[in-house]
Amino acid sequence: MARPAFAGAMVQGALCNVRAPWRALRRHRFQHKVTARTMNGFSSYSAQSSAFQTGRSSPSRLLEDALALIAKEDDRVGAFVALNVDGARRAAAESTSRWLAGKPLSPLDGVLVGVKDIIETRDMPTGQGSPMWEGFATNRDAASVQALREAGAVILGKTATTEFASTELYAKTTNPHDSKRTPGGSSSGSAAAVGAGFLPLALGSQVVGSTVRPASYCGCFGYKPTFGALNRSGSYDHLSQSCVGILGATLEDVWLCARAIASRVGGDPGHAGLSGPDELPAAQAPRKLVVLETDGWRKSTSGAREAFAAARERMSGQGIELADRNSDPKIDAFEGLIAGALDLTWIMMAWEFRWPLATYEQRAASQVSAAMLARLRQAEAMTQRDYADALERRVRIRQAFADLMTNYDGAVTLAATGAAPASFETTGHPGFNVPASLLGVPAVSLPVLEDEGMPLGLQLIGRANGDAELFAMARRICEQR
Incomplete structure (x- = not known):
């Protein structure tokens, strides 16, 4: 172009x-x-x-x-x-x-x-x-x-x-x-x-x-x-x-x-919209954070894992209590729930993309990528019940996260599996990203890590409608680096 x-x-x-x-x-x-x-x-x-x-x-x-x-x-x-x-x-x-x-x-x-x-x-x-x-x-x-x-x-x-x-x-x-x-x-x-x-x-x-x-x-x-x-x-x-x-x-x-x-x-129709102060929220250290592995961990590079381990050590040194699936059975159970988060999202996206992809194919199929046409084929093989089941599963996962957050201020994980891939055949694996999207909760990537001499983000995930609180925690973590 x-x-x-x-x-x-x-x-x-x-x-x-x-x-x-x-x-x-x-x-x-x-x-x-x-x-x-x-x-x-x-x-x-x-x-x-x-x-x-x-x-x-x-x-x-x-x-x-x-x-x-x-x-x-x-x-x-x-x-x-x-x-x-x-x-x-x-x-x-x-x-x-x-x-x-x-x-x-x-x-x-x-x-x-x-x-x-x-x-x-x-x-x-x-x-x-x-x-x-x-x-x-x-x-x-x-x-x-x-x-x-x-x-x-x-x-x-x-x-x-x-x-x-x-x-x-x-x-x-x-x-x-x-x-x-x-x-x-x-x-x-x-x-x-x-x-x-x-x-x-x-x-x-x-x-x-x-x-x-x-x-x-x-x-x-x-x-x-x-x-x-x-x-x-x-x-x-x-x-x-x-x-x-x-x-x-x-x-x-x-x-x-x-x-x-x-x-x-405001927000989307039917949503009140983001609330909070007009200025950046004052820094506030999180008390307790969940460390999430997600599906991204098994695909992460050794450098990314080392960077995250160092960040985890720094946060612990700052008095932030960190818990993971090995220390809290509820976190382990939640990790199990989100293990298929990406596949679940693809199912919902396929159905939701049935329109307009069908109209695009009818208009000019040669101008639609093979990947998008494959998504349309997936949607055509689905039933309305399949989509409803996926939505119900998402509701259960969201409720499980809300229940987990009664004891924690948020979650922390990597924002990507490592440095940007040296390829234009991929835009990277979204394993670390899809949980926050599936949950409908706020997330922020902080440019405070590196891998292979390249930027790597530390991802903080907050409670639903807790965006201002999330920024307060992010500010404190950035200021204490």
Whole structure:
């Protein structure tokens, strides 16, 4: 796929006003020596408000810096499938004026945001990672995009996704830290854009592991909210585990982005939406955490296991009580319940994908991947009772987790089985990610580990509707590293 054309003059510079960490990242990134720890040096976008108000920096300046970096590096990374440079410049100029007048719309006024290409934007096509839908324009914003525009965000471009946010990567997107490795999927371009330093924030989605795993591979923060917490209207992911995901360079910006969406457009219909303070929740150490192996453990690399063991030792040293299947029979029983989480999710996804895949096959079967057609065949072999049985099993598993959480503050595990695979035939195994999606609970990937000299995320999983509590725990763990 051809890379986006860039309009107007480009200038050299860094994306972030706090330049040293970004420069350090760029200095080492292309030598494959960046580590996840580098990411913790980034300053949050909202921390730049004083510089914006005095004119020492501005959203317009940050945009031009970002465009210069994108022009230089995105042919290699391939994060974007579309850019609206003129529209972004207008929005950034308006934001700059508001900051100088002391009237920003929100702490994120002027922040650059990328949008996964299954989420509608009024000024760019929504191609869903499929040749069938390339160039398709809806001329409206999804709820999440509308909310961010109301908060003053600058929507810069659409980011690459796998086909229908599910299977094959139509665009060629690479890991920003090693071009021979996958960025993960399905929020491939969003994770790559943030990991490359192109953007502070990007929207993704998650049904299985499409936000948390790419965040792990690309060295950024990734957040999957409680199911229904963020309004996904206008996003072409109608599945029963789908959530708007957020990828960001800092934990604070991720939270501010989530609250900007929820406070303006709420949650999914029938859901009140994400609650909590508008600012990043105060750090709060978890008292007791469940250590989950999941199906991912047996597929994890030795380096990932060693990194997790070290993280576990650090958390224990900080006074956090950790329990696993060997110390608590209830955890062992729960591990048994989620042992088939991925297969169970595939069953539900197949049925839920029967429409629209049947219409796509009728329209242009040659433009639908073999993997998606196989999913359609699976759905056609199912009965309504099969789907109902799967839903009932999911309800039982969710109740078991809720019961387990009466004695614990959350769970901790890896965000991926190891470093990003050195292959473009896979976006990585979702074994560590699917439990939180199946459970409908919040999860966050923290870029604090490494494997093979590449980023690796530590995943925290919270209680349903305990997103603010989860961020408080995540903040404490990041601060005490």
